[in-house]
Amino acid sequence: MLEAIGLTKLYGSFKALDSLDLSIEPGQVFCLLGANGAGKTTTINLFLNFIEASSGEARVHGLQVAENPLETKKHLAYIPEQVMLYRHLTGLENLEYFTALARHEEYSQDQLRRFLNEAGISADAIDRRVSTYSKGMRQKVGIAIAVAKRAKALLLDEPTSGLDPKASSEFSELLKSMSGEGVAVLMATHDLFRAKETGTHVGFMKQGRLVARLTTAEIGHADLEGLYLEHMHG
Amino acid sequence: MLLRVMRNEWRGLAADRTLWAVTILLAVVMLFAASNGARWSALQQERHGRLVADQSERLEETRDQLLEIARGGSPRSRFLDPRNPAQVGQSFAAGYALLPPAPLAPLSVGQSDILPAHYKITLESREALFAGDELDNPTNLLAGRFDVAFVIVFLYPLVILALSYNLLSGEKEGGTLALALAQPISLTRLATAKILGCGVVVLSLTAALTLAATVAASVDLGAPGAFSSLAAYFGITAVYGLFWFSLALLVNAFGRGSATNAVILAGAWLTLALIVPSATSLFAATLYPVPSRVEMIQSVRVAGQEASELGSQLLSAYFEDHPEMAPEGEIDPRDYYSLKFVMEDEISRQIAPLTERFEAQIRGQQSVVEKFRFLSPAILAQQALNDLSGTGYSRFDHFRSEAGRFADEWKSHFLPQIFRKTVVTAEALGELPRFSYRPERPSAIAERVGGTALLIALSAVLLLGTALWALRRYPLTA
Numbered sequence: 001m002l003e004a005i006g007l008t009k010l011y012g013s014f015k016a017l018d019s020l021d022l023s024i025e026p027g028q029v030f031c032l033l034g035a036n037g038a039g040k041t042t043t044i045n046l047f048l049n050f051i052e053a054s055s056g057e058a059r060v061h062g063l064q065v066a067e068n069p070l071e072t073k074k075h076l077a078y079i080p081e082q083v084m085l086y087r088h089l090t091g092l093e094n095l096e097y098f099t100a101l102a103r104h105e106e107y108s109q110d111q112l113r114r115f116l117n118e119a120g121i122s123a124d125a126i127d128r129r130v131s132t133y134s135k136g137m138r139q140k141v142g143i144a145i146a147v148a149k150r151a152k153a154l155l156l157d158e159p160t161s162g163l164d165p166k167a168s169s170e171f172s173e174l175l176k177s178m179s180g181e182g183v184a185v186l187m188a189t190h191d192l193f194r195a196k197e198t199g200t201h202v203g204f205m206k207q208g209r210l211v212a213r214l215t216t217a218e219i220g221h222a223d224l225e226g227l228y229l230e231h232m233h234g
Numbered sequence: 235m236l237l238r239v240m241r242n243e244w245r246g247l248a249a250d251r252t253l254w255a256v257t258i259l260l261a262v263v264m265l266f267a268a269s270n271g272a273r274w275s276a277l278q279q280e281r282h283g284r285l286v287a288d289q290s291e292r293l294e295e296t297r298d299q300l301l302e303i304a305r306g307g308s309p310r311s312r313f314l315d316p317r318n319p320a321q322v323g324q325s326f327a328a329g330y331a332l333l334p335p336a337p338l339a340p341l342s343v344g345q346s347d348i349l350p351a352h353y354k355i356t357l358e359s360r361e362a363l364f365a366g367d368e369l370d371n372p373t374n375l376l377a378g379r380f381d382v383a384f385v386i387v388f389l390y391p392l393v394i395l396a397l398s399y400n401l402l403s404g405e406k407e408g409g410t411l412a413l414a415l416a417q418p419i420s421l422t423r424l425a426t427a428k429i430l431g432c433g434v435v436v437l438s439l440t441a442a443l444t445l446a447a448t449v450a451a452s453v454d455l456g457a458p459g460a461f462s463s464l465a466a467y468f469g470i471t472a473v474y475g476l477f478w479f480s481l482a483l484l485v486n487a488f489g490r491g492s493a494t495n496a497v498i499l500a501g502a503w504l505t506l507a508l509i510v511p512s513a514t515s516l517f518a519a520t521l522y523p524v525p526s527r528v529e530m531i532q533s534v535r536v537a538g539q540e541a542s543e544l545g546s547q548l549l550s551a552y553f554e555d556h557p558e559m560a561p562e563g564e565i566d567p568r569d570y571y572s573l574k575f576v577m578e579d580e581i582s583r584q585i586a587p588l589t590e591r592f593e594a595q596i597r598g599q600q601s602v603v604e605k606f607r608f609l610s611p612a613i614l615a616q617q618a619l620n621d622l623s624g625t626g627y628s629r630f631d632h633f634r635s636e637a638g639r640f641a642d643e644w645k646s647h648f649l650p651q652i653f654r655k656t657v658v659t660a661e662a663l664g665e666l667p668r669f670s671y672r673p674e675r676p677s678a679i680a681e682r683v684g685g686t687a688l689l690i691a692l693s694a695v696l697l698l699g700t701a702l703w704a705l706r707r708y709p710l711t712a
Contacts, residue, residue: 041711045710048415048416050415050710050711069420070420071418073416073418074418076416077416078413080409080412082409083409083413084408084409084410084413086242087408088245088246088249088250089245097238097242098413098414098417100235100238101235101238101414101417101418101419102417102418103235103418142413149417155416
């Protein structure tokens with residue numbers, strides 16, 4: 001579903017991403033781990049066509065991103081570190097707008113409410129302005145947008161950083177249920193615990209290179225931390 | 235989809251206090267401008283009314299006097315005789331050439347506070363008749379009074395810029411741009427829809443307020459041409475607005491922050507609306523300085539002295555040239571009025587090169603303005619709005635030549651009578667030439683306004699094209 005082939009991004013002589021090869025199948029949750037500036041966000045931005053690849057290609061659902069920027073975005077959902085919504089609109093109105101932009105105008109108000117509800121926004125919060133929402137609530141609206149869009153692939157950029165443990169765990173549950181329905185997930189994160197909990201695969205990035213990849217089934221939590229530190233120092 | 239984004243833009247605008255503040259401000263300013271324009275317009279009409287009344291009163295009185303004299307009475311003044319054609323043409327019956335105000339005149343004072351809308355037509359030379367108007371042509375660039383056109387030319391762009399300076403930068407800084415562009419919509423499309431959404435609001439608001447101002451200034455929309463002029467007024471407002479929106483989009487397309495955009499756009503407004511127009515007029519005046527007024531007066535004096543020395547010689551030379559004017563029988567070489575007008579004719583001839591030079595310089599200045607006006611959409615918009623309100627330079631120029639034509643007609647009506655010493659009777663008063671204003675061809679105005687609109691539209695499209703092109707390289711990530 002998500003595929004990177006020799007994907008490279010240069011800023012001048014600086015290699016932000018160095019020939020990344022990656023393939024994420026439906027139902028897989030691939031967690032990218034690594035220090036700040038290792039190339040995790042760059043990877044996500046390349047899949048979103050927010051930046052142009054210097055060489056190599058990113059593919060979504062078999063389509064080249066650079067050549068089909070709009071078509072590929074129909075399959076993608078994006079949840080940044082901070083889901084920023086229109087503050088003057090309610091949660092429902094935000095969902096309605098972004099779903100319309102995603103060309104899914106078929107939903108009734110009730111259906112939209114259900115999406116928000118299932119994402120964990122309480123009934124009374126749905127009609128409140130987003131300016132009163134906590135970060136956790138906004139991330140959940142992000143999930144609701146992804147679900148309503150029927151995205152086949154989810155790109156997450158440190159979505160749980162700064163969330164309290166409860167919100168973080170609720171968020172992970174939502175992710176699991178999405179991947180259970182066959183959504184391919186690429187998540188950049190610093191949270192080793194969440195990576196182990198929700199991920200099916202983990203990859204370590206260092207200076208733009210993917211230096212190791214493992215399935216989470218192969219490793220225990222303690223091992224993951226050890227491996228991570230080993231790769232970062234090595 | 236387009237409509238979706240536009241609707242979202244409206245919601246955003248409605249939630250933002252800026253729009254409400256701007257609406258109230260614009261409404262207040264517009265109504266103030268309307269009352270200003272209406273007051274000015276009423277003042278001019280009142281003045282015209284007084285002039286017409288003065289003229290008919292004078293004629294009436296002269297007729298009474300003539301009838302009295304015919305019944306055996308004598309003139310009321312020792313020095314003024316209504317039977318003398320020179321005195322009738324010069325003062326008793328002197329008429330006015332009046333420029334009737336166009337229907338939309340209250341919307342734009344334009345040049346009407348600088349250029350005369352009436353001339354008193356006497357037997358004086360043209361130079362003397364028109365000496366009342368300012369010799370150093372006030373360029374039609376400078377903003378005049380606080381009228382509706384001023385609001386549209388100068389304040390309306392500020393409203394547009396206040397609402398669109400952060401069109402994209404605002405969403406980028408707020409983080410919503412990334413989420414929106416993760417959906418299958420291109421930045422170009424999103425930006426276009428946002429501009430459209432904002433544009434529809436600003437334009438309808440301005441159009442509604444202009445209409446309110448039109449009504450408040452008691453413009454008669456039923457008058458011929460009024461409705462189409464108002465429609466064209468809205469058209470100019472629309473393309474002029476498009477220019478400023480395109481500029482805002484272009485500045486946004488470079489991906490700078492909202493604060494930077496605001497500074498750049500404020501600078502652009504200052505340059506295009508204020509600096510370029512004054513620089514152009516300065517440039518025009520430097521390139522084509524008009525001869526000084528003192529020089530003009532000196533020349534008239536010298537020519538006058540030479541003419542009076544020639545005296546009777548001039549008179550016989552004149553009648554040789556114009557035998558049709560010559561009185562039957564003897565020419566009286568000492569006749570005051572005959573000498574006066576022949577001398578004036580000579581003076582006009584003598585100073586003709588200077589007058590010509592003067593007019594050439596004015597034309598030169600106008601041509602500089604014509605050449606450089608496309609540098610400032612504010613000049614273009616002001617010209618077009620003035621033209622539509624009938625207060626533009628061209629209409630006054632046309633009126634001046636109309637008045638000149640009438641002055642010639644007036645003079646050639648009286649001169650033979652003066653030379654022949656014809657006695658004016660009460661009946662003859664009814665046969666005096668009358669001024670009737672022949673307006674410019676409507677197609678000439680339409681061409682001028684259309685051409686100006688096209689120039690504004692062209693620069694707007696050029697900006698818009700550049701903006702859309704620049705958007706392809708918009709930096710989405712910080």
